[in-house]
Amino acid sequence: MIALASDTEGPRKWAPEDTDSESEDHEKLTYVITEPCIDLKDASCLDVCPVDCIYTTDADNQYFIHPDECIDCGACESVCPVSAIFPEDAVPDKWKQYTEMNKVYFNK
Secondary structure: OEEEEOOOOOOOEEEEOOOOOOOOOOOOOOEEEOHHHOOOOOOHHHHHOOOOOEEOOOOOOOOEEOOOOOOOOOHHHHHOOOOOEEEHHHOOHHHOHHHHHHHHHOOO
16 A cells, blocks of 8 residues: 655655555565666656656666665556566566665665
């Protein structure tokens, strides 16, 4: 379920509601941006993300999806012009290292 979260210093964002049914030890599924995005940084995914959970810096050669902020809506996956975005459990074997790179980027 999704609830509107109000941020007094910025725009309103959509955020997942806390639920008692989820264990804190349970890692939730997230989306991962893989190799086809390298050096492209098209930004179509940024335009559709309802929670602004996709990050990069000028020094980075790709975008990264924050695993704690992603609400698993899949909006980014369908607009990626190079099909670089996958649910974490569906990343092709040849790009599995991007799942770990994403976690390292956010110190997970």
